Amino acid sequence: MTETGGSHSTKERILEKAEALFAERGFHGVSIREITTAAKCNMASVHYHFNNKLNLYLEVFRSRWIPREKRMYDAFLASLAEEKEPSPSEVITALAHAYLKGPLTDEENRRHRQLIVRELYTPTEAFKLAADETLRPLFKTLYGLLKPSVYNGSEGNLTFDIMSIFGIVLYLNYSRPMVSLITGKGYDDTFKTLLIDHMVRFSMNGLSTE
């Protein structure tokens, strides 16, 4: 167990390339040969470091996806730290910012979402990992932040509201082929700003009760 480190050990290179390829084409769409060729190492290294292909896929979530999601969650919390009781508008703005212009590069962001979207719609074991460690806690935090300021009828409504906001953020952020098809625009910085403004406005309206 030397973990020779260096900034790019074989193990890390495999994880990096595996994530990129799994995000692009899914678990079944990628072969180990493809991953190890991209990572410039021998095919057997995958089995030496990760036992098998499925566990490599899960390890991408454990050691890359979940920590990265937590970084975004922290960035979201940090931008709220100044206010003691942030308004719903501030909460949603912080959320949209963290997810569209957060600490991740565009490419990281893209991979990150593609991985989880596959799991959202047809879950494997990785979904449970992500749900337990990041998605559910984020939801609970949002619920706690919004609950004091928002009253809109029965108990369950806020739950639906938050899920709708998730839906908007996810869809506008990651159905990019569809959004680009309809709007005819790419995701440059001004377009993202427009999108964030829209998300906040639409979501804030959605939350209002009368």
Place this chain on the structure above:
Amino acid sequence: MTETGGSHSTKERILEKAEALFAERGFHGVSIREITTAAKCNMASVHYHFNNKLNLYLEVFRSRWIPREKRMYDAFLASLAEEKEPSPSEVITALAHAYLKGPLTDEENRRHRQLIVRELYTPTEAFKLAADETLRPLFKTLYGLLKPSVYNGSEGNLTFDIMSIFGIVLYLNYSRPMVSLITGKGYDDTFKTLLIDHMVRFSMNGLSTE
């Protein structure tokens, strides 16, 4: 070219099982052997009727997905036909109904969405087919229906609004593992009614300008 018909020719059985399996696990996650075993026919039949696997996948969209989406579109239009100038609320209600309680069975509906969601996030040739024949026309219809009644600032806003509504409907309808995880409930009929009410309320609020 006999097309012996009968209610379930080999060709139709292949298409049916192929759709179910592609929806469940994606193009790469399903083998021709698996499809033909499920369809109770020989493996070579796929190549006799569809030339190859990719074309079978595309044919699922051409001969099943697109006509089915058009049926839902028609159901949506039909439920609006009574009103001459339907209000936004009526439009959105009709939309949510067509997509959650429309002419499709639950199982059909599930497959239908899973197929297109895969394409939304990582498009293949099938995305272009679906976009040209159904998604873009639906968007334009919605735009035309909502435009007269909704004024909310600049031109582009309505476009974003409609996409947000898409996002909500898609997410709440088809990220069922996530929604069930958060709410702890299954998609029975009363839950769906709740969801539709919520979608309409949230979307209507979102559309409002002041």
Place this chain on the structure above:
DNA sequence: TTGACTTTTAAACAAACGTTTGAAACAAAT
């Protein structure tokens, strides 16, 4: 330098893949 340990490698493995083949089964018309 030796020796114990970790990591990487080339080569091979059985199994599964999409595709092709050529003959059998079937249908309809002459």
Place this chain on the structure above:
DNA sequence: ATTTGTTTCAAACGTTTGTTTAAAAGTCAA
């Protein structure tokens, strides 16, 4: 009954798949 054309089939094709093996290369303390 024979012919013609369509549809199905079992069997095999060459590749590619995930995985295993056993040896080579590398690392580092004694």
